Amino acid sequence: MSTGAWTLPSLGGVCALVGEGLRPLFDCEIVWRGDRIVEIEANSNGRLQDVEHIVLPSFINAHTHIGDSLAKEAYIGLGLEEAVDPHKGLKTKIISTASKNDLVKAMRSVLEQCVSLGVTHLIDFREGGLEGLSLGREASQGLDIDLLLLGRLATPPSKGRILENQGFTDFELEELHKVCEKGNGLGISGANEYSDKMLTQIREIVRGQNKLLAVHCLESHETRGRLKGVLGRDEFQRCFNMLRPDVFVHMTDATPQEISYAFNMGVVVSCPRSNAALGNGFPPLTQILNGGGGLGTDNVMVNSPDMFREMEFAYKCLVGTTRKPFQRVEEVLKSATVNLRPRLGLKPIEVDAEADFMVLNVRELRPFWNLHSLVVNRAQRENIEQVVRKGRKLYEKPVCV
Ligand SMILES: [Zn+2]
Structure with missing residues (x-):
């Protein structure tokens, strides 16, 4: 990764909902530099049952x-x-x-x-x-x-x-x-x-x-x-x-x-x-x-x-x-x-879009059968781990010690 770029997340089991259709990309990695997404990579063999984090547009x-x-x-x-x-x-x-x-x-x-x-x-x-x-x-x-x-x-x-x-x-x-x-x-x-x-x-x-x-x-x-x-x-x-x-x-x-x-x-x-x-x-x-x-x-x-x-x-x-x-x-x-x-004037999650998204931790909501429905019908504030706007973290879930 070149200097000044961020990668999200360096965790396994990440699924991003990309493009206008919120298409799920499994085992996904998102790289952004400054306020822009520069790279999205995914593993075509990723599976729904392994998803622990969902990245979706804010x-x-x-x-x-x-x-x-x-x-x-x-x-x-x-x-x-x-x-x-x-x-x-x-x-x-x-x-x-x-x-x-x-x-x-x-x-x-x-x-x-x-x-x-x-x-x-x-x-x-x-x-x-x-x-x-x-x-x-x-x-x-x-x-x-x-x-x-x-x-x-x-x-x-x-x-x-x-x-x-x-x-x-x-x-x-x-x-x-x-x-x-x-x-x-x-x-x-x-x-x-x-x-x-x-x-x-x-x-x-x-x-x-x-x-x-x-x-x-x-x-x-x-x-x-x-x-x-x-x-x-x-x-x-x-x-x-x-x-x-x-x-x-x-x-x-x-x-x-x-x-x-x-x-x-x-x-x-x-x-x-x-x-x-x-x-x-x-x-x-x-x-x-x-x-x-x-x-x-x-x-x-x-x-x-x-x-x-x-x-x-x-x-x-x-x-x-x-x-x-x-x-x-x-x-x-x-x-x-x-x-x-x-x-x-904004885009969904895609290369060259502004890096505006949130990361949900859905580990405790597993197992589930429908990703979109999980977010619509079950996710809530406590599942939000991060909110990113123009490449900057606006919110990060406080860690309980
Ligand atoms: Zn009104």
């Missing part, structure tokens, strides 16, 4: 709200609007009365937890306008996690202005331009929170800056038709025709046709634990996985940012709601690891 948590980590479990007994409505939800009340220091501390603690859970990238809906963005940046300072912040206005427009189809004021437009510029794009709480004119203005701002545009869409059956009687189009039609986002978050109430339209325009990110916990039902996961969708843990108020838990719930939800066996469990793992990588 998690991309494709939808979070780390800002409500001060309100953990406060949603119990509440429906969607009572919990998270941007005007009157309990989350808004808790956050608006909290000190900045407490907010930053709570967000930082969630980000540290994410690193130890194998998450290297988060796509976060950041509330609170420009100040919200700077608090998010402060919370992530010094942590080598990629926190993509999708901002919004500090104060959402009133319902009256939406129903009259007013546009943004000059002051709001300036704020939106700055939020988009300072963050990674805009994260829209829902088409029902804006007029048709405003949705078009949001699209133009984000496109003008070539950034990311994401929106909550069809989170529940109730949100679909809320403004149809007044504005003539339902929530999906308004998102699709006016906002034209890159990321449709939720799509819990979507028809197969709507899922397919959304994938023609961008990508769908599903948050099944959040949908279930807030009483919104179960998303159409078969179509979302078939389209190459992502997975997110949504509000920290409702869920831990744990992608292992999200994957297991997603798999069982899919089988339970369709009442059919689902063989391709690797599709669930892909939604948590590789499906969104191209949109972030």
Whole structure:
């Protein structure tokens, strides 16, 4: 091995899940130099029953709200609007009365937890306008996690202005331009929170800056038709025709046709634990996985940012709601690891990709019959031995003495 290169691991029984398809390579050795993988070698005679370590791409948590980590479990007994409505939800009340220091501390603690859970990238809906963005940046300072912040206005427009189809004021437009510029794009709480004119203005701002545009869409059956009687189009039609986002978050109430339209325009990110916990039902996961969708843990108020838990719930939800066996469990793992990588300019585990991966010790989980299912349905935080981001160790399991 040449100077400056790292090899992982110098142990036997390593299986790496490589490429877009997470294909298992047995008895594998990964060499990286700087932030890049330079060599992957494997033994074609390797066997499943000898696997003791699994190397897989790090998690991309494709939808979070780390800002409500001060309100953990406060949603119990509440429906969607009572919990998270941007005007009157309990989350808004808790956050608006909290000190900045407490907010930053709570967000930082969630980000540290994410690193130890194998998450290297988060796509976060950041509330609170420009100040919200700077608090998010402060919370992530010094942590080598990629926190993509999708901002919004500090104060959402009133319902009256939406129903009259007013546009943004000059002051709001300036704020939106700055939020988009300072963050990674805009994260829209829902088409029902804006007029048709405003949705078009949001699209133009984000496109003008070539950034990311994401929106909550069809989170529940109730949100679909809320403004149809007044504005003539339902929530999906308004998102699709006016906002034209890159990321449709939720799509819990979507028809197969709507899922397919959304994938023609961008990508769908599903948050099944959040949908279930807030009483919104179960998303159409078969179509979302078939389209190459992502997975997110949504509000920290409702869920831990744990992608292992999200994957297991997603798999069982899919089988339970369709009442059919689902063989391709690797599709669930892909939604948590590789499906969104191209949109972030990243690659799966392959030569010349950035060295972003985690190492699971699965010795105590042996014997097992399905590698992908082992990770989706059984692995957990305690199995993580290392998390590597751009060739640097972000996390290493503490050794008990
Ligand atoms: Zn959300």
